[in-house]
Amino acid sequence: MADAITYADLRFVKVPLKNSASNHLGQDCEAYEDGELTYENVQVSPVPGGPPGLASPALADKADLQVSRQFQEGTRIWEATNSSLQQQLREKISQLGQKEVELQESQKELISSQDTLQEKQRTHEDTEQQLQACQAERAKTKENLRNEEERRRDLDQRLTSTRETLRRLSSCSSDTCCPCGWIPYQERCFYISHTLRSLEESQKYCTSLSSKLAAFDEPSKYYYEVSLPSGLEELLDRSKSYWIQMSKKWRHDSDSQSRYCDKIKKYYQKWKRIFSECAELHPCICESEAFRFPDGIHLN
Structure with a gap:
């Protein structure tokens, strides 16, 4: 029993193993594929003449050296x-940081x-409203x-009707007209009233028609003659x-002669101008200016 050596106090060594480690260790790594290095994996020749499971100190040292080498290689x-994983991690972190920056830029662009x-x-909504x-x-x-078109048509119809009415009621030349019953002559209108009146009453009557007593030109040779x-002339009696x-020429200044007025008689x-007492009753002739239509409006 004195020669027997028990390595009960040896600790187990756990080493992470990968395919790359297997390539470096070769066949020695096949003995601890499960990632645990124990003395069970160390092959020790039995001591001659001794019981199985016991080894000499030299063999133990050899086993320690082998385990130490394997541990160092695993380390x-x-x-x-x-180191490789840390480098990869740093690269990944850097890539993730760059991706995060790009993502932030993309988010900014998206927000914009x-x-x-x-x-x-x-x-677009404003344009639609407009x-x-x-x-x-x-x-x-x-x-x-x-x-407005309907109103214009109505006014045209009323104007046409008014023109027709004026045509029936008026005597018109090319651009002037006289009231119905009046005689047009050189932009003048004449009206014969057959009612017997005094001169003063005849003047008032002509004024009521927006006219006055007619005045006629006098020939230079015979001042008492009038040109009608x-x-x-055809309508006069x-x-x-x-x-x-x-x-x-026939106006008088004296009071005695002022009672005489002008009348015409054939x-x-x-037709000649003669004196007559103003109180006598005779028909009269009224005169007014012919009226014009606005530009562009003609009844003919």
Whole structure:
């Protein structure tokens, strides 16, 4: 029993093993594939003459040396593997950091794109509202235009009707007209009243018609003769006298002569101006200016 050696106090050594470690250890690594290095894996020759399981001190030293070498080799492999893994980890961390930066940039671009999109959407909504407002205004304008067209047509019809009425009631030349019953002559209108009146009453009557007593040109040779328009002369009764406006040549200053007024009467195929008492009753001839239509409007 004295020669027997028991290594009960030896500790187990755990070494991480990989395929790369197996390549370095070769066949020696096959003995501890489970990652545990024990003295059970150390082959010790039995002592001659002794009981099985006992080894000499020399064999024990050899086993210790073998275990130590294997431990050192495993440690070296672990350190190399750990260094490689740390390098890979640092690279991964660096890559992740770069990815994070890129992700942040992408997020910023996304936020910016979203803001731009929202702005464009707001602009689009504003444009849509403006378009709707323009369409509503256009519809309103069309409605107003349609109403104006209807009003214009109505005014045209009324104007046409007014023209027809004026044509029936008036005597018109190319661009001037006289009221119905009046005689047009050189932008003047004449009206014969057959009612017997005094001169003063005749003046008031002509004034009520927005006119005055007619005045006629006097020939230079015979101041008492008057020149009448042919259309007017044809309508006068040759047997009657007519009150007209007093000529400047025939006006009198004295009170005694002021009671005499001008009238016309036909003598020997000529209408002549003669004196007559103003209180006498005779028909009268009124005169007014012909009225013009606005530019572009004609009844003919």
